[in-house]
Amino acid sequence: MTTFLQQLVNGLSLGSIYALIALGYTMVYGVLRLINFAHGDVYMVGAYVGYYLSRRLQGKEPSLPNAILVMLGAMAACAIFGLLIERLAYRPVRRASRLTLLITAIGVSLFIENAAQLVFGPDPKFFPSLAPHAEFMVAGVRLTSEQITVIVVSFMLMILLRFFIQKTRTGKAMRAVSFNLDAAKLMGISTDRIIATTFAVGSALAAAAGVLIGMQIPKIDPLMGILYGLKAFVAAVLGGIGNVPGAVLGGLLIGTSEVMVVGYLSSTYRDAIAFGILILVLILRPQGILGRVTKEKV
Amino acid sequence: MKGALWAAGFVGVLLLLNGLFTGTLVPGVAMPPYVLQVLCLAGINVILAVSLNLINGFTGQFSIGHAGFMAIGAYASAYVTVAWGDRFRAATGFLPEFARDGALLLFALAVGALLAAVAGFFVGVPSLRLRGDYLAIVTLGFGEIIRVFILNIDAVGGARGYSGIPKLANFFWIYLFAGITVLVVSRTVNSSFGRTLIAIREDEIAAEAMGVDTTRSKVVSFVLSSAMAGVGGGLFGHYLMYLHTNSFTFIKSIEIIIMIVIGGLGSITGSVLGAVLYIALTEGLREFSQYRMVLFSLLLVIIMIVRPQGILGHHEFRELFGRRRRAPVDPAPLPPAPGS
Numbered sequence: 001m002t003t004f005l006q007q008l009v010n011g012l013s014l015g016s017i018y019a020l021i022a023l024g025y026t027m028v029y030g031v032l033r034l035i036n037f038a039h040g041d042v043y044m045v046g047a048y049v050g051y052y053l054s055r056r057l058q059g060k061e062p063s064l065p066n067a068i069l070v071m072l073g074a075m076a077a078c079a080i081f082g083l084l085i086e087r088l089a090y091r092p093v094r095r096a097s098r099l100t101l102l103i104t105a106i107g108v109s110l111f112i113e114n115a116a117q118l119v120f121g122p123d124p125k126f127f128p129s130l131a132p133h134a135e136f137m138v139a140g141v142r143l144t145s146e147q148i149t150v151i152v153v154s155f156m157l158m159i160l161l162r163f164f165i166q167k168t169r170t171g172k173a174m175r176a177v178s179f180n181l182d183a184a185k186l187m188g189i190s191t192d193r194i195i196a197t198t199f200a201v202g203s204a205l206a207a208a209a210g211v212l213i214g215m216q217i218p219k220i221d222p223l224m225g226i227l228y229g230l231k232a233f234v235a236a237v238l239g240g241i242g243n244v245p246g247a248v249l250g251g252l253l254i255g256t257s258e259v260m261v262v263g264y265l266s267s268t269y270r271d272a273i274a275f276g277i278l279i280l281v282l283i284l285r286p287q288g289i290l291g292r293v294t295k296e297k298v
Numbered sequence: 299m300k301g302a303l304w305a306a307g308f309v310g311v312l313l314l315l316n317g318l319f320t321g322t323l324v325p326g327v328a329m330p331p332y333v334l335q336v337l338c339l340a341g342i343n344v345i346l347a348v349s350l351n352l353i354n355g356f357t358g359q360f361s362i363g364h365a366g367f368m369a370i371g372a373y374a375s376a377y378v379t380v381a382w383g384d385r386f387r388a389a390t391g392f393l394p395e396f397a398r399d400g401a402l403l404l405f406a407l408a409v410g411a412l413l414a415a416v417a418g419f420f421v422g423v424p425s426l427r428l429r430g431d432y433l434a435i436v437t438l439g440f441g442e443i444i445r446v447f448i449l450n451i452d453a454v455g456g457a458r459g460y461s462g463i464p465k466l467a468n469f470f471w472i473y474l475f476a477g478i479t480v481l482v483v484s485r486t487v488n489s490s491f492g493r494t495l496i497a498i499r500e501d502e503i504a505a506e507a508m509g510v511d512t513t514r515s516k517v518v519s520f521v522l523s524s525a526m527a528g529v530g531g532g533l534f535g536h537y538l539m540y541l542h543t544n545s546f547t548f549i550k551s552i553e554i555i556i557m558i559v560i561g562g563l564g565s566i567t568g569s570v571l572g573a574v575l576y577i578a579l580t581e582g583l584r585e586f587s588q589y590r591m592v593l594f595s596l597l598l599v600i601i602m603i604v605r606p607q608g609i610l611g612h613h614e615f616r617e618l619f620g621r622r623r624r625a626p627v628d629p630a631p632l633p634p635a636p637g638s
Contacts, residue, residue: 035434035435089599089603092603093602093603093606096602096606097606099360099563100602100606102360102431102434103555103559103598103602103606104598104599104602104603106362106552106555106598107595107596107599107602108595108599109595110591110594110595111592111595111596111599114591114592114595115592117588118589118592226548230438230439233435234435234439237432237435268446268450271442271443271446272443272446272447274439275436275439275440275442275443278435278436278439279425279436279439282424282425282427282428282432282436283424286427286428286432
């Protein structure tokens with residue numbers, strides 16, 4: 001039972017990372033019907049920005065203000081990065097066929113990965129610790145301060161996002177665009193601006209995930225975004241693509257099941273479980289757990 | 299009759315070139331081994347690109363796991379020749395030596411193609427039932443799973459790689475199968491079944507309304523494409539005599555996509571052109587190998603923005619230079635409007 005609880009805690013902290021990345025996938029899919037393959041790489045760039053920022057702050061004691069500074073800096077940098085990707089690569093092909101969009105997304109993703117290997121160097125880097133390390137024992141379960149930070153910060157961000165989407169005017173416009181882009185445009189919503197905002201918000205969340213993973217598993221490399229991105233996408237599909245609470249639920253489920261498989265079966269199946277789940281979802285419930293069936297109209 | 303003559307001529311030319319290149323025909327005349335190897339790898343890439351174009355270009359679906367099917371074909375056929383080769387040779391002892399090698403290669407390739415087709419069926423059925431980009435993600439995931447799976451099979455070498463595969467494939471066999479692939483795909487595309495594939499690409503809902511069983515057509519085209527990728531993989535293993543799962547990563551699938559995107563999605567000659575161009579570029583840029591993928595990915599994005607249909611688009615090479623079959627008809631002059 002204790003082992004199970006321990007695995008559950010580990011799974012939740014990994015799952016919150018997936019959930020943060022999955023939110024970006026699902027939001028962009030919602031407004032553009034595009035699988036933004038480059039999203040996993042934005043997460044990687046976020047981790048690197050966090051790495052360079054914390055190197056700058058080194059020498060000072062690991063402290064809370066520093067950690068917040070690094071986090072906000074990485075989020076701002078990636079929001080701009082996301083805007084650039086949208087403006088330079090996706091906007092010119094937005095009216096083209098979906099296949100064109102998809103190939104563009106793959107091209108952007110490959111470009112970021114390979115350019116990152118040139119800029120950051122192909123070898124892994126070790127993320128300096130941002131906050132003092134501590135461990136707590138609760139009912140026989142070992143909780144590290146990093147795990148608690150990851151879970152608390154991700155849930156704060158998710159609640160903030162929920163507030164943004166449900167309560168602000170921009171959030172309302174975002175929902176309208178995802179419901180029907182053309183109708184939203186006719187109602188006077190500046191769809192270009194809303195799509196750009198969606199990319200910025202999604203990329204900022206990915207950057208937060210990047211910094212959080214740097215704190216938890218202190219090794220980052222230019223290709224780390226591929227696998228995390230794919231699993232987060234599977235999480236978005238599992239929850240129902242285009243559905244924001246679904247992405248969070250999917251992320252937590254994927255993270256937990258991955259940790260459980262490693263804990264109880266074998267670590268070789270670590271990367272296979274997400275895709276196994278994906279194929280099962282596609283067969284049994286293609287709209288995802290929280291997704292609604294939409295009839296395609298001509 | 300005409301077809302048989304063409305086929306005989308094609309095989310004859312290939313045999314001749316093969317003899318000339320390897321130096322067995324005219325003593326002292328041979329292709330430099332490096333150039334010959336590049337040529338053979340280009341032929342294998344033609345097989346992969348043309349077969350992927352059937353699903354990505356003509357059916358309008360998007361698979362990014364072609365390397366996975368290639369890996370299945372490569373490992374399965376290599377296993378056949380390594381493990382069962384001696385028994386097969388004994389059973390076909392009545393044949394002359396070169397025919398025995400050929401028969402063994404054909405048998406191995408058939409097994410590889412069959413297994414790749416079965417895998418294609420199981421990947422295709424769940425993902426092709428749905429519209430949208432699910433196939434892309436499922437094939438991507440499948441490609442990785444199959445790689446990890448092979449890496450853990452000790453009988454085919456696991457992480458050490460699979461060595462000791464006899465060199466059964468050569469210039470002749472590779473280009474023979476490249477020719478067959480081009481023939482199969484062009485015959486398929488120009489058949490009535492091919493029309494249903496193109497209808498699905500153009501408008502899936504309209505195709506369905508016209509009575510096309512879209513799921514069935516998509517799955518058949520996907521299975522066919524996977525089988526041909528399996529043949530390509532089999533030739534790859536029997537040409538290089540060594541296999542490692544690192545040859546079948548996601549990057550390999552992307553390379554094949556770059557080839558067909560450069561040449562033109564939905565053009566067979568375009569994919570042949572793309573495959574050859576890609577190989578020429580990679581070999582030409584060997585000195586700048588660290589910038590190569592940056593360049594190719596940038597090229598991919600720029601092509602999508604500037605010319606999303608690729609160099610040839612939906613057209614075939616012949617249409618650019620050949621005589622037009624029908625002269626364009628001038629529209630008839632409009633009848634004068636009544637009352638004027």
